[in-house]
Amino acid sequence: MVIIGAGPTGIGAALRLQELGHRDFLLIDAKTRPGGLAASHVDARGFTWDIGGHVHFSHYAEYHRLMNLALGGAWLERRRDAWIRFDGRYIPYPFQHNIHRLSRDDRDRAIRDLEQARARPRRTSPRTFRDWCLATFGRTIADLFMLPYNRKVWGCPPEMLSADWIAERVSVPTVAALKEQIRTGADSRTWGPNHTFRYPLRGGTGAIWTSLAARVPAARRLFGTRIVGVDLRHRTVQAASGPAIPYDVLISTAPLDELARMARGLPTAVKNAATDLRHSACHVLGVGLRGPMPRELRSKSWIYYPSPASPYHRVTILSNYSPYNTPPGARLWSLMAEVTDTRPTPIPAAALRRAVVPAMRRDGLIPPGAEIVSCWHRREEYAYPTPFLGRDEVLETLRTGFEGHGVYPRGRFGAWLYEVSNQDHSCMQGIEVVNRLAGLGHEETILSAGAARRRTHGARRGRSVRRASS
Numbered sequence: 228m229v230i231i232g233a234g235p236t237g238i239g240a241a242l243r244l245q246e247l248g249h250r251d252f253l254l255i256d257a258k259t260r261p262g263g264l265a266a267s268h269v270d271a272r273g274f275t276w277d278i279g280g281h282v283h284f285s286h287y288a289e290y291h292r293l294m295n296l297a298l299g300g301a302w303l304e305r306r307r308d309a310w311i312r313f314d315g316r317y318i319p320y321p322f323q324h325n326i327h328r329l330s331r332d333d334r335d336r337a338i339r340d341l342e343q344a345r346a347r348p349r350r351t352s353p354r355t356f357r358d359w360c361l362a363t364f365g366r367t368i369a370d371l372f373m374l375p376y377n378r379k380v381w382g383c384p385p386e387m388l389s390a391d392w393i394a395e396r397v398s399v400p401t402v403a404a405l406k407e408q409i410r411t412g413a414d415s416r417t418w419g420p421n422h423t424f425r426y427p428l429r430g431g432t433g434a435i436w437t438s439l440a441a442r443v444p445a446a447r448r449l450f451g452t453r454i455v456g457v458d459l460r461h462r463t464v465q466a467a468s469g470p471a472i473p474y475d476v477l478i479s480t481a482p483l484d485e486l487a488r489m490a491r492g493l494p495t496a497v498k499n500a501a502t503d504l505r506h507s508a509c510h511v512l513g514v515g516l517r518g519p520m521p522r523e524l525r526s527k528s529w530i531y532y533p534s535p536a537s538p539y540h541r542v543t544i545l546s547n548y549s550p551y552n553t554p555p556g557a558r559l560w561s562l563m564a565e566v567t568d569t570r571p572t573p574i575p576a577a578a579l580r581r582a583v584v585p586a587m588r589r590d591g592l593i594p595p596g597a598e599i600v601s602c603w604h605r606r607e608e609y610a611y612p613t614p615f616l617g618r619d620e621v622l623e624t625l626r627t628g629f630e631g632h633g634v635y636p637r638g639r640f641g642a643w644l645y646e647v648s649n650q651d652h653s654c655m656q657g658i659e660v661v662n663r664l665a666g667l668g669h670e671e672t673i674l675s676a677g678a679a680r681r682r683t684h685g686a687r688r689g690r691s692v693r694r695a696s697s
Contacts (some may be wrong), residue, residue: 228244228252228289228474228476229248229255229472229474229476229477229478230253230254230476230477230478230479230480230657231241231255231256231265231454231464231480232255232256232263232480232638233255233256233258233261233262233440233450233477233655234256234261234262234263234264234265234266234436234449234480234651234653235256235436235653236478236480236649236654236656237254237256237263237638237657238254238261238436238439238440238443238478238657239293239308239653239654239655239656240440240478240657240658240660241254241443241657242439242658243657243658243661245443245664247665247667250447252446252447253447255288255449255450255464256449256450256451257449257453258450259451260437260441260450261436261450262433262436262437263436263480263639264278264279264442264607264609264610265277265281265435265436266433266436266596267278267430267431267432268431269602270431270601270603272511272515272601273548273555273598273599274552274553274554274561274603275429275430275431275512275545275553276386276431276511276561276603276605277432277433277511277545278605279509279511279607280529280541280543280565281432282307282422282424282425282514283302283307283424283425283432283435284421284423285651290651294359294435295553296439296440297434297435297439298428298434298438299425300426300678301327301429302382302425302427302428303426303548304423304424304527305423305424305426305548306422306423306427307320307416307424307528308388308416308526308528309392310530310531311372311376311532311594312531312532312534312537313322313329313371313533314329317523319414319416319529320413320416321372321398321399321415321419322368322371322372322531323364323368323372323398323399323400323693324408324418325408325415325416327408327409327412329371329410333367333371334409334511337365337367337368339365339369339526340364340365340368341367341402341405342349342402342594342627343500344361345402348361349663350354350525352390353390354385354388354389354616354621355378355386355387355388355389355616356385356393356614356679357364357369357384357385358390359390359393359514360385360635364399367426371533371586372533373397375507375534376531376533376540379532379533380538380540380613381507381613382507382567382569383496383507383613387612387615388615389618389619390646391614391618391619392614392645392646392676396645396646397507398418398673400415400522404609405428416424416578421423426548426549427549428549428551429549430551432650433551433592436557436601438608442444448463452466453491454466454467454481456469456489456491457473457477457479457490458492459490459492459603459634460491460492461473461507462475462477462565462632462633464477464664468483468540474633476633476634477611477635478633478635478637478657478660478661479629479635479636479637480636480637480639480657481636481640482506483501483622483625483636483640483643484501484504484506485667486501486634487501490634492500492632493629493632493664494628496624497624497629500624500625500628501621501625502611502619503621504612504615504616504618504643505615506608506611506612506640507567507569507610507612507613508567508605508606508607508608508609509535509566509568509603509604509607509611510568510574510576510604510606511563511564511565511603512539512563512564512579513561513562513601514562514563514578514583514587514593514602515553515559515560515561515602515645516560516561516562516598517556517559517597517600518558518597518598518601519597520544520558520560521548521591522546522607524547524592526547527547528544529542530542530544536586536589537568537586537589538564538579538583538586539564539566539586540567541564541565541591542563542564542565542587542590543562543563544561545561545562546560547571561601562585562592562593566583567580572595573606576592576604580602580604584599601661609639609640611613611644611645612639612645612648613645614642618643622644625642635660635664637653637656637657637660637673638656638657639653641656642673642676644673646676647673647675648678655672656670659671659672
């Protein structure tokens with residue numbers, strides 16, 4: 228068996244093969260160290276950066292076992308303190324649960340529109356994310372936050388997004404609960420399983436996957452090796468240099484469109500389907516600072532920015548996750564911005580810094596007198612797999628086409644299912660596909676994406692929709 232990609236999915240698959248007593252496998256990655264999008268990096272000044280804001284929470288017992296195996300007791304327990312910066316004020320996350328924090332006019336319009344939306348008969352399920360937002364929340368909440376934020380994070384119009392992925396990701400409050408909050412002024416800040424989370428004491432999120440990958444014998448790891456071709460007829464993978472590597476079964480976490488492009492022997496209709504896949508890139512800009520941290524940031528985990536006036540869609544106060552995310556020294560702290568990029572020509576790093584740093588000053592994130600001691604940048608071409616209209620039909624064509632040749636695309640960009648693409652989902656995809664191949668069970672994580680779609684279209688309007696742990 229060959230596994231392409233040593234991120235959470237590939238490592239999960241490799242460890243499960245070992246547990247089942249299989250020794251004839253090879254874990255390959257183009258990079259020289261493991262982790263994929265869950266890797267961490269230490270810059271020249273000693274600041275630790277993740278590739279985006281990663282936290283750890285899960286309902287999978289097996290995933291918890293692996294996390295404890297990876298780091299033992301070297302975890303920090305954190306309580307989520309997430310906010311939305313809106314109209315010059317901070318609104319607790321989730322926005323739609325805390326409209327009592329809006330101006331009186333916005334709040335009253337939001338309640339009125341929400342009541343009208345709930346009273347309106349829904350004869351068919353909304354097809355697009357835009358239509359779902361309007362039908363579920365009404366015009367005001369949709370226009371103030373849901374539509375502009377999602378336009379920003381996905382890098383495409385909400386009417387181009389399917390509504391199929393929503394059930395496990397977006398919470399729907401009741402009108403009665405919102406009216407009670409308006410009466411009492413109480414915040415609602417504990418929705419979702421990540422209202423408490425764990426984070427590694429040292430080494431960032433990447434420390435987990437470095438530790439777990441080290442449990443795979445060196446003879447079964449081949450890092451720093453880029454795969455450039457897959458011959459489906461002869462069942463071999465071709466590296467950029469060296470002989471072809473044979474396989475009986477291939478688990479691939481490579482982006483599905485890239486896998487289709489380099490696959491020889493894939494039927495034309497299947498290969499063509501991959502051209503319909505959509506994704507967004509993301510820039511991560513880490514800013515290391517010296518000086519006093521603004522008081523309003525001292526307990527915050529991350530902040531969402533729906534306004535186009537701010538180039539980033541989220542800023543994480545990464546030094547609040549662990550004191551070891553900064554180098555030794557007094558009054559050092561760090562901010563990490565994420566900027567979606569769907570342009571044909573990537574935004575240059577220098578231009579990004581010229582946009583982000585002044586915006587951080589305007590948004591009150593970098594106070595006067597704070598010294599910037601580090602500025603780290605990384606762009607990931609494959610950051611978010613877009614849940615575009617018609618996605619599921621495209622994925623069905625690709626999955627069945629590849630599996631007919633003994634190739635199993637899994638993981639964040641292998642399965643291309645955003646709703647089950649967090650680290651725990653991805654790791655479990657690797658474990659579960661091995662279990663399936665060994666005749667030991669079903670792939671519950673992949674199947675749960677379909678269940679989420681059924682809940683989106685079948686749930687009664689006005690009923691709270693719970694998000695799956697991830």
